[in-house]
Amino acid sequence: MKRILCIGAGYVGGPSMVVIAEKCPHHRITVVDCNPDKIAQWRSDSLPIYEPGLDEAVKRVRDRNLFFSIDVEKGIKESEIIFVSVNTPTKNFGVGSGQAADLQYWEKTARQIVENAESPKIIVEKSTVPVKTAQAMEEILKMNQNGKKMHVISNPEFLAEGTAMNDLEHPDRVLIGSHESEEAIRARQELVDIYAHWVPRERILTSNIWSSELAKLASNAFLAQRISSINSFSALCEKTGADVTEVARAVGMDSRIGARFLAAGIGFGGSCFKKDILNLVYLCHHYGLPDVARYWEEVVRINEFQKERFVLNMIQSMFNTLSGKRICLFGFAFKANTGDTRESPAISIARRLLEENAHVVITDPKALKNARDDLAEIKGAIDFVEDPYAAACGCDAIAVMTEWEIYRNLDYEEVFSSMRKPAYLFDGRNILDHRELQEIGYSVYPIGKPPMVPL
Ligand code: UDX
Ligand code: UDX
Secondary structure: OEEEEOOOHHHHHHHHHHHHHOOOOEEEEEOOOOOOHHHHHOOOOOOOOOOHHHHHHHHHEEOOOEEEEEEHHHHHHHHEEEEEEOOOOOOOOOOOOOEEEHHHHHHHHHHHHHOOOOOOEEEEEEOOOOOOOOHHHHHHOOOOOOOEEEEEEHHHOOOOOEEEEEEEOOOOOOOEEEEOOOHHHHHHHHHHHOOOOOOOOHHHEEEEEEHHHHHHHHHHHHHHHHHHHHHHHHHHHHHHHHHHHHHHHHHOOOOOOOOOOOOOOOOOOOOOOHHHHHHHHHHHOOOOOOHHHHHHHHHHHHHHHHHHHHHHHHHHOOOOOOOOOOEEEEOOOOOOOOOOOOOOOOHHHHHHHOOOOOOOEEOOOOOHHHHHOOOOOOOOOEOOOOOHHHHHHOEEEEOOOOOHHHOOOOOOOHHHOOOOOOOOOEEEOOOHHHHHHHHHHEEEEEEEOOOOOOO
């Protein structure tokens, strides 16, 4: 039996530990967090995050071999392996403000481990960190007075929200980086043994520790770059009469490119892509590579351009004024199947619409609470309505922000009859049947396709 601790009970730490607990019933896992409310939620029937399949999995393992606690110090003392998945947001002050990762929680956690460790520990970096973070961690851990051995291992998480449970149970790969000394490789092997309970051995990659840290940033940068690439083409499609879905299909059938992650939309959101790319940009500057920095910076810039383009398109097509018009946002989460709204494109789009004096009505099956928090400081007319039919009633326009399945299956005749005319539909995710909407009478504005005005 191993005693495993995870510090940080968020979107990464929570689901990751639930899956380890389920797959390794003989290990005992404790998840701690500095936020007592969050721990209370993990212990209750109303978990702090929504993830398909998570509720059921938690019920199977909680208080069996998975425990939630606020006692970080006790957790450190008792465990042999410590996963660290505290957040590493973009720094918003001082040197590197707006780009570098803020590692204050990391450092605090490292110090807490040093102060409380009474036996050797394997410390696993789960959070995405700038390359060379392990080195800083090791420096702090060296201060350990008891002379206990601490090994820092990098094991970045590749799960995507909305599909986290499946991603964790059937990962494309698990990456485990360590130093090359015999002891470090032994420590790394302990982690390999844990994952080998359910992940085929050929999918467990081991590497040097810096490659592992950098591979996580690189993966997110490549994924985000694909989205900015297709979004940049969506702008060109709208000018030329090409259809971005057809372009993406043709491009994606090239097996060297692949079909996934080529959906044009209102831009990427989520807690990782922007933060990680900005962090990469900062690292490139730090290592004297301004050209590489500029290359990646453009991926973020195109993402901003795409959101702004969407808003400008709305203004232009609605007679150059949104003043007093009711605009219903279908979805607020940064993607479907999550209640998470961090960096959701809907936040900046809602803000921009409010600046234009529009009346914004927001509906979302899981993200209304977060949406309220995100817009709490923003002035303007905002309503939050659970039912999409009630939300759209009396509106001039609907703008699809999130590709929730329910929005594909609404009765759009009924919605149309309750809206003000002309009724506009801006499909920011290209998920609706545009031809059918046009026939009903909507003015339809997809992404990267010609607009379709009523016949
Ligand atoms: C996020 C990103 O998704 C991930 O890529 C990044 O590397 C880490 O931050 P996530 O799990 O989504 O991971 O973050 P979040 O849901 O904010 O969870 C972090 C948790 O750590 C929070 O619950 C926070 O209360 C906790 N925390 C933070 C501590 O327990 N101690 C601290 O010192 C700081
Ligand atoms: C991402 C990575 O996929 C994951 O491997 C990493 O561990 C964390 O960051 P996540 O942000 O949870 O995961 O979701 P993801 O599915 O990658 O979507 C990110 C954003 O890109 C969403 O806003 C989504 O709507 C958008 N997106 C995705 C597109 O606009 N088009 C696509 O084709 C795919």
